[in-house]
Amino acid sequence: MHIDFSALSTPTMRRKPLFAANGVVATSQSLATQAGLSALKQGGNAVDAALAAAITLTVVEPTSLLKNIKC
Numbered sequence: 001m002h003i004d005f006s007a008l009s010t011p012t013m014r015r016k017p018l019f020a021a022n023g024v025v026a027t028s029q030s031l032a033t034q035a036g037l038s039a040l041k042q043g044g045n046a047v048d049a050a051l052a053a054a055i056t057l058t059v060v061e062p063t064s065l066l067k068n069i070k071c
Helices: 030-041 046-060
Strands: none
Touching (some): 030 046
16 A cells, blocks of 8 residues: 655645744744734743634634534
8 A cells, every 4th residue: 555645745834933032832823823922922921822822723713613513
């Protein structure tokens, strides 16, 4: 059996890194990353940044979870 891994080497979306002087935040969406960096810049810690990024991700990157729900 032969498995073709060539699709894994091609990025599916373009990501731009955002840098801060004393912290790192990484997400799949730049707006969520900016929210996390903003939390750090305002004196927050890593938990604050993670929560800000996660909350933002729920808005800017919706999932397909609701597609399978039939009412």
